[in-house]
Amino acid sequence: MSLVVGEINYTNILPLFYYLNREKLSNLGCEFIPKVPSQLNEGMDKGEVQVGGISSFSFGEHWDEYLVLPDLSVSAQNEVGSIFLFSKVPITQLDERSIALTSSSATSVNLLKIILKKLYSLNNSYVTMEPNYEQMMASHDACLLIGDDAIRTARHLPSSIYCYDLGALWSHYTGLPMTFAVFAVRKEAWQENGKLLEELYDQFQNSKRKSIQNDFHEMIKSIQLNMGGATSFWNDYFSGLNYDLTDKHIEGLHLYYDLAYELGLLKEKVQEIKLWNPSGYCQSV
Structure with missing residues (x-):
């Protein structure tokens, strides 16, 4: 057993x-x-x-x-605090832009696709990469990180980068956890x-x-x-x-x-x- x-x-x-x-x-x-x-x-x-x-x-x-x-x-009922979309531009300006997705995730990757398409009516291209902020943002307009990778990145985020919590976006859209x-x-x-x-x-x-x-x-x-x-x-x-x-x-x-x-x-x-x-x-x- x-x-x-x-x-x-x-x-x-x-x-x-x-x-x-x-x-x-x-x-x-x-x-x-x-x-x-x-x-x-x-x-x-x-x-x-x-x-x-x-x-x-x-x-x-x-x-x-x-x-x-x-x-x-x-x-999460609202903000999750460890699942972030980091973007060089406001989220409303991400249409037709490239987003790097962490290879560590399944739920959050697909949640981001749902939010961008259903809530913001955006069309994006996606590339899956190892979770490394510098490498992801070197050739893409935004990146998704989760868990401890996201927490560490958010601590030292440049002031020019926009940060969106996927839990908060989902809650705003649906009113559900x-x-x-x-x-x-x-x-x-x-x-x-x-x-x-x-x-x-x-x-x-x-x-x-x-x-x-x-x-x-x-x-x-x-x-x-x-x-x-x-x-x-x-x-x-x-x-x-x-x-x-x-x-x-x-x-x-x-x-x-x-x-x-x-x-x-x-x-x-x-x-x-x-x-x-x-x-x-x-x-x-």
């Missing part, structure tokens, strides 16, 4: 992992694989990763193969490792509760050892993130998937989002 657990290698998901009893989970058969979202998406697709945080877009590509773990996500990552499990992994999945899920929920109850203070101290940054910055950052999966989150996901399908970003329309339940009953929402 074993589970390979995908762990997005960004600080925004850390509250759901910080207080895990990794020794206990490892002894029970869990193996943790930390990678950027695009790599974990590929691992889940191939069956090399069985459960964990993945891009919401990747779930949309595999909605009939995966189940979503309830009440867990990486979302944007869910960037969900916790999903492959159906066969749930069927083969139900008890271990229950233990893992309970620990995710416990880590989420403890992180929120202590206002992320312990976790922020550990982040500062690696990334620096003022405590006030990290307090503001985590206060803008949300780790729930409410009906409003699901509504926002369905809208995101519908728009992605409409623009041809998803090959197949997402018919339902099935939530895993330890009792064995899976609810479609």
